[in-house]
Amino acid sequence: MQKNYIIGFPRIGEQRELKRVLESFWAKNCSFKDVVRVASELKERHWNYQREAGIDFISSNDFSLYDNMLDTAFMLGAIPKRFSELKGEELYFAMARGTKSSVAMEMTKWFNTNYHYIVPELSTDDEYKLDASKIIDEYKQAKKLGIKTKINIIGPITFLGLSKRVDTKDSYEFLSKILPIYRELLQVISKLDERITLQIDEPIFAKDNDVKVLSLIKPTYDALANVSKNINIVVTTYFEHSNEATKVLVNTPIWGIGLDFLYGDANFESLSLISKSSKKLVAGVVDGRNIWKNDIVKTDALLQKISKEVAKEDIIISTSCSLLHTPFTLEYEEKLDAKIKNWLSFAKEKLDEVSLISKLFFSSKNGLNEEELSLLNANIKANEDRKTSTIIHDEAVTKRVSKIEKFQRDGSYEKRIKLQKELLGYKDLAITTIGSFPQTTELREARAKFKNSDITKEAYESVMKSYIDECITFQEECGIEVLVHGEPERNDMVEYFGEQLKGYGFSQNGWVQSYGSRCVKPPFIYGDISRPKPMTVDWITYAQSKTNKIMKGMLTGPVTILNWSFVRDDKPRNEVSKQIAVALSDEIDDLQKAGIKIIQVDEAAFKEGYPLREKKIKIYEEWAVRDFKIAVSSSKEETQIHTHMCYSEFNDIIKTIEAMDADVISIETARSGNELLKVFKEVGYKQEVGPGVYDIHSPRVPSVEEIVKQIKLLLEVLPKEQLWINPDCGLKTRKYEEVKPSLINMVKAVHLVRDELNI
Ligand SMILES: Nc1nc2c(c(=O)[nH]1)N[C@@H](CNc1ccc(C(=O)N[C@@H](CCC(=O)N[C@@H](CCC(=O)N[C@@H](CCC(=O)O)C(=O)O)C(=O)O)C(=O)O)cc1)CN2
Numbered sequence: 001m002q003k004n005y006i007i008g009f010p011r012i013g014e015q016r017e018l019k020r021v022l023e024s025f026w027a028k029n030c031s032f033k034d035v036v037r038v039a040s041e042l043k044e045r046h047w048n049y050q051r052e053a054g055i056d057f058i059s060s061n062d063f064s065l066y067d068n069m070l071d072t073a074f075m076l077g078a079i080p081k082r083f084s085e086l087k088g089e090e091l092y093f094a095m096a097r098g099t100k101s102s103v104a105m106e107m108t109k110w111f112n113t114n115y116h117y118i119v120p121e122l123s124t125d126d127e128y129k130l131d132a133s134k135i136i137d138e139y140k141q142a143k144k145l146g147i148k149t150k151i152n153i154i155g156p157i158t159f160l161g162l163s164k165r166v167d168t169k170d171s172y173e174f175l176s177k178i179l180p181i182y183r184e185l186l187q188v189i190s191k192l193d194e195r196i197t198l199q200i201d202e203p204i205f206a207k208d209n210d211v212k213v214l215s216l217i218k219p220t221y222d223a224l225a226n227v228s229k230n231i232n233i234v235v236t237t238y239f240e241h242s243n244e245a246t247k248v249l250v251n252t253p254i255w256g257i258g259l260d261f262l263y264g265d266a267n268f269e270s271l272s273l274i275s276k277s278s279k280k281l282v283a284g285v286v287d288g289r290n291i292w293k294n295d296i297v298k299t300d301a302l303l304q305k306i307s308k309e310v311a312k313e314d315i316i317i318s319t320s321c322s323l324l325h326t327p328f329t330l331e332y333e334e335k336l337d338a339k340i341k342n343w344l345s346f347a348k349e350k351l352d353e354v355s356l357i358s359k360l361f362f363s364s365k366n367g368l369n370e371e372e373l374s375l376l377n378a379n380i381k382a383n384e385d386r387k388t389s390t391i392i393h394d395e396a397v398t399k400r401v402s403k404i405e406k407f408q409r410d411g412s413y414e415k416r417i418k419l420q421k422e423l424l425g426y427k428d429l430a431i432t433t434i435g436s437f438p439q440t441t442e443l444r445e446a447r448a449k450f451k452n453s454d455i456t457k458e459a460y461e462s463v464m465k466s467y468i469d470e471c472i473t474f475q476e477e478c479g480i481e482v483l484v485h486g487e488p489e490r491n492d493m494v495e496y497f498g499e500q501l502k503g504y505g506f507s508q509n510g511w512v513q514s515y516g517s518r519c520v521k522p523p524f525i526y527g528d529i530s531r532p533k534p535m536t537v538d539w540i541t542y543a544q545s546k547t548n549k550i551m552k553g554m555l556t557g558p559v560t561i562l563n564w565s566f567v568r569d570d571k572p573r574n575e576v577s578k579q580i581a582v583a584l585s586d587e588i589d590d591l592q593k594a595g596i597k598i599i600q601v602d603e604a605a606f607k608e609g610y611p612l613r614e615k616k617i618k619i620y621e622e623w624a625v626r627d628f629k630i631a632v633s634s635s636k637e638e639t640q641i642h643t644h645m646c647y648s649e650f651n652d653i654i655k656t657i658e659a660m661d662a663d664v665i666s667i668e669t670a671r672s673g674n675e676l677l678k679v680f681k682e683v684g685y686k687q688e689v690g691p692g693v694y695d696i697h698s699p700r701v702p703s704v705e706e707i708v709k710q711i712k713l714l715l716e717v718l719p720k721e722q723l724w725i726n727p728d729c730g731l732k733t734r735k736y737e738e739v740k741p742s743l744i745n746m747v748k749a750v751h752l753v754r755d756e757l758n759i
């Protein structure tokens, strides 16, 4: 009997092999054959890891050269017209990254994670056609190694729900067009083997769906499950409960349902239905979104609870979601404190946990052999050790946080902005950037050498300082009005702060894919958080000393620091975020004391943290706004507070953004003209806004005319007094060759518009 299951495994490679070969291929330094070779090695390595750990259900097609949604679009033949001249890998990467003549497809957040997928574009003119080659090839490759994989695909309802129509609005209208292609796929799959397990991911079921969407589930899954008797379909959902969908799925001929019992507590309500239907339950009980060692005793209790309703033989032990969201392995961590390392578990270690948990659950403690027993005891001990450790508790922090008296800054916005405009004296359509400038190879090398103690602190700092000097000179020459130092000292806008705060740990190699070849190394919060010393003041004051213009101080906000870290699971998230907020309020205080007059507190991940279910949103908004306000509560009335958000749909959260009470917000709008901005006008948003005037996610240099046009579009919505001009987001992923001409054009465009308006 097959007992345990992994929803999906990360693919970037434990040494980021895939990242390296892709970037090398894109830079034309190697051939596509090299990419295929590395991809193939990685797949085999990952399958073997799972086999060696004793995993029964190992996936194929969880791999991707860029993104699984893009793969699905490719599989269906959903190719936007502008790419129709291209073929093969050229087409595939053009869709993801754009070409000189065609803009890339949009990219957006995968539910409430920091993973980004490519948004498929659907048009009435499309003619869908199956390309099952990737799926078939991967299955066959694994089979050669003696591994019969389960095949993963993204389900039709999630695919459509996350796609956009280029003509009219409702993507779901296309179900009748793509369902036949899915059926054809199942026919092809059914011929691969005598019996096949097919995992169909439908995470969209974990959201609040309207009746119309729910009404599609039964016909869709009846149609799919009836294609062939030799396919066992498991429909998996994750990140929340999916009770509305489960109710329907139990009445379709699918074989199993995968539910997340960690982030979807309410899934317990569906157990009796599942039990009556005699479907298999793939029980997500090992956290796929965090890095803490599983508490096996607790998990066993959870499983015992599940098995009160669902027969043991129908339960399969699984991760809560794909392990894509966790780093690969602890094996290369040489610098982590041994004690803390023993509390952690990355993807590879989680495989062993799933394996051990299933042994314990199905054969009970008496059935464990000596080695397994000692693993269990080690797990119990590690968890006990974490609970009772003195390094996670800091009474001074908890005391201070419980006694916060100031929850917001002084003065009304109206009063503050008047003071600020007098003091800062900036013009209408003030020109600025979002913070980072290109992270050059030189910077990264210097940082890597400094971390390895190959160069001194002084040598490292001098590299950073000369970068800052050049960055300032460029901004002054180009005519940017509110300057930034360029963030050269930051490996990442969250990891950097994690490295400086007490209560935080960080890994050397804990990379997690964010999009395409880009990765992040989220730091992790293990204990109470405090700020031993100022984190940014030296860099910003150095930068300010080099210019007479205003230098923006640059911080990452509490909610974003929280959302892009792995967070301790022994304290509510909102308490942890409050501790970060207090530390940041001290930093702001210090920046002000050092003479900094504008401080930007980025909340790029504010929207990402939104719960998937409406019912939980209010609670999140309350503490998220509270903590942003606590962070900036130390700012004086005349200190101008900026914030920045990217990839955000603002319509439903505009009132919340207003409540954050920042004086200026910069947002991403370049790809959508002025559509995103309209809501600011509709609600009578008072504060100043810097809507991005060009897209930084593409290497393309925008022309002056284009930017003028964009600025005029913005002026149709908001008055000049309320507008700032800036790019969409930070420039760290771009090259100087792209950034310089783009910013020069941006400044020219502002001057042209100002001349017309007599500003
Ligand atoms: N945490 C986070 N989430 C985010 C964003 C963000 O900025 N941060 N932005 C949005 C989009 N996501 C993004 C995610 C990653 C990157 C990004 O640029 N990642 C870099 C890594 C950045 C980094 O931490 N670099 C380190 C380490 C670099 C490195 O690997 N160095 C080499 C040596 C030097 C070299 O050869 O370059 C090595 O150690 O082997 C540094 O600069 O110090 C990458 O994948 O390339 C950008 C956007 C949403 N989510």
Ligand code: MET
Binding pocket: 434, 435, 436, 493, 554, 602, 604, 644, 646, 729, 730, 731, 732
């Ligand atoms: C992902 S939001 C980025 C904000 C940050 N200040 C930067 O410019 O890079």
Ligand SMILES: [Zn+2]
Binding pocket: 434, 604, 644, 645, 646, 728, 729, 730
């Ligand atoms: Zn941004």
